Amino acid sequence: MASKTYNGITIVLDAGHGGRDGGSVGVNGTIEKQINLAYTLALKERLVKAGYRVELTRKNDDGLYSNLAKNKKVSDMNARLEIIKKTNPNLVISIHMNSFPNKSASGANTYYRVGDEASQTVANLIQASLNTYCNVPNKLGKAGDYFILNSSYYTAVLIECGFISNPEEESLLNSEEYKNKMIDAICSALMLYFGKAI
Ligand SMILES: [Zn+2]
Numbered sequence: 001m002a003s004k005t006y007n008g009i010t011i012v013l014d015a016g017h018g019g020r021d022g023g024s025v026g027v028n029g030t031i032e033k034q035i036n037l038a039y040t041l042a043l044k045e046r047l048v049k050a051g052y053r054v055e056l057t058r059k060n061d062d063g064l065y066s067n068l069a070k071n072k073k074v075s076d077m078n079a080r081l082e083i084i085k086k087t088n089p090n091l092v093i094s095i096h097m098n099s100f101p102n103k104s105a106s107g108a109n110t111y112y113r114v115g116d117e118a119s120q121t122v123a124n125l126i127q128a129s130l131n132t133y134c135n136v137p138n139k140l141g142k143a144g145d146y147f148i149l150n151s152s153y154y155t156a157v158l159i160e161c162g163f164i165s166n167p168e169e170e171s172l173l174n175s176e177e178y179k180n181k182m183i184d185a186i187c188s189a190l191m192l193y194f195g196k197a198i
Helices: 032-049 072-087 117-133 167-173 176-194
Strands: 010-015 053-056 091-098 109-113 142-144 156-163
Touching: 010 032, 010 072, 032 053, 032 091, 032 176, 091 176, 109 117, 117 156, 117 176, 156 167, 167 176
Parallel strands: 010 053, 010 091, 091 156, 109 142
Antiparallel strands: 109 156
């Protein structure tokens, strides 16, 4: 299917971690940075087809840090911030997978920047949609203290798609079917927020 013409909405998709920072490791070996990128690329494809303009912070396995930087985490996060500022997006969506010592923890969580009404609205819409599409127990968007949310004034949410520390959820998250459900859920929420068909 050919992409539709630009619908006026620009979104930055941020796949969490990358390069030497693998993020969490699942009980059965899922590497967070890899699955974050897979979800991000799938979401990008859907949004671009629908006429959204999408910029990625990272397009491959590499981190965004300078190899010369002493603090690679800071260097990486600043590079992401630069991309966001340059893009001047309507929304930033950061994609992560969760991990918790208690293996029974499960479900997607969407975080917004504290005190930012637009971010909270988007987070609640995405969370409500995830609750419906992915059988997540009744959750609301949560206030999140993350650099990617706090470092700019852009509307921004961070989605922890699920727990790779939970063996059942790890295997779900790795299935095409569940990934597509997550993408459907996110797209349906964005359609409600922006009023643009996906
Ligand atoms: Zn993460």
